[in-house]
Amino acid sequence: MTTAHPLRTIEAHEFDAFARMITTAYGQGGREGALRNARSSIEPGRTLAAYDGRDIVGGAGIYGRTMTVPGALVPVAGITLVAVLPTHRRRGILTAMMRGQLTELHETGGEPIAALNAAEATIYGRFGYGIASHLAALHIDKPTVALRPDVDLGAGTVRLLTADQARPSLEKVHDTARRQTVGWVDRTEKYWNARLHDAEHVRDGANALRVVLHTDPGGAATGYALYRSKGATAHIVEVVVVGRWAYASLWHYFLNLDGHDHLTYEGAPDEVLPHLLADPRAARTTLVDNLWVRLVDVERALAARRYTAALDVVLGVEDAFCPWNAGRYRLYADSFTVTCERTRSRPDLRLTTTELASAYLGGPTLSALAATGRIEELRPGAVAAASRAFRGEREPFHLSGAAFPAF
Helix, strand or coil, X not given: CCCCCCEEECCXXXXXXXXXXXXXXXXXXXHHHHHHHHHHCCCHHHEEEEEECCEEEEEEEEEEEEEEECCEEEEEEEEEEEXXXXXXXXXXXXXHHHHHHHHHHHHHCCCCEEEECCCCCCXXXXXXXXXXXXXXXXXXXXXXXXXXXXXXXXXXXXXXECXXXXXXXXXXXXXXXXXXXXXXXXCCHHHHHHHHCCCHHHCCCCCCCEEEEEECCCCCEEEEEXXXXXXXEEEXXXXXXXXCCHHHHHHHHXXXXXXXXXXXXXXXXXXXXXHHECCHHHEEEEEEEEXXXXXXXXXXXXXXXXXXXXEEEEEEEECCCCHHHCEEEEEEECCCCEEEEECCCCCCEEEEHHHHHHHCCCCCCHHXXXXXXXXXXXXXXXXXXXXXXXXXXXXXXXXXXXXXXXX
């Protein structure tokens, strides 16, 4: 790895300089205070910076997290806070940082997959990241919207609480839900601190964060929602449920929220809210890319998840950015076993790690990718069989959450 701008991990005392570089690169000077809040959660030893003399001119960080993938929980390197100063772009700094991160993960036996939320959709494909999930950006004009009359709200209770009052329940509900939802990651104490951080400079002109908690008749927490109001619009930050009636009850709360004409929410690509509405079209939806995934180690990544159908396929894998992944792999899966091993056998499919990354969480199908010409079928039926096995029960969805730009 060579660059005119040396790369190394930052020291703890360099965080303010790193934060200034990030906010300057993104033109968000007012966000510096929010980034300082990240001091408690950032991992300096995994935060790479590019230097011009003593000045930090670029950077990229990693948060070590655990992600729910089909049938398993897998360590994931959450790539975050990626930026290069405008004065130093087009000099190979970003490429060097991306290669440095992935090479270190490979050489140290670190997380087998990396993932990120992309500020721009044209950046990360060249580094082997593929779009693995989408989100539905919902906009609802509330005065014209109502739940179907047959929707059962159950006998639970919805209450407004402070974040401190609700936090133990929030943590419990979230931890249960994230283990059941492909694409979600764990949220330890430092990430909860960031999620609930509510200083005025992180509100973007909205009012304080509000917490709505749903409990069942026995008093157990079964769902919650976080939201902020800005003018006549309620911006719903996240909705997390584990109980039968919690989802409908929380949305009933929002649809009957006085003084608000509009609701916005970024939910799962197969969000079920439209199915609860008398007029399903009332929830206007825009589908956008959500989580980008990169296979750091093909063998470990493919062996870590489970598959929805039996599979025995040889993959001819190409990887120009991480050449250690290139080769042939036999992927075998049945009801009890998953193995992925290098082989000399003739490949059934030829593809790159980008296609495997897109399909990894069970979202975009290998069949759809093959239709674009990005996968070559060398054995008839191999695409259909692999596509069925990789596919998940529901669309994957990454619930992001922090008061600063982060994974």
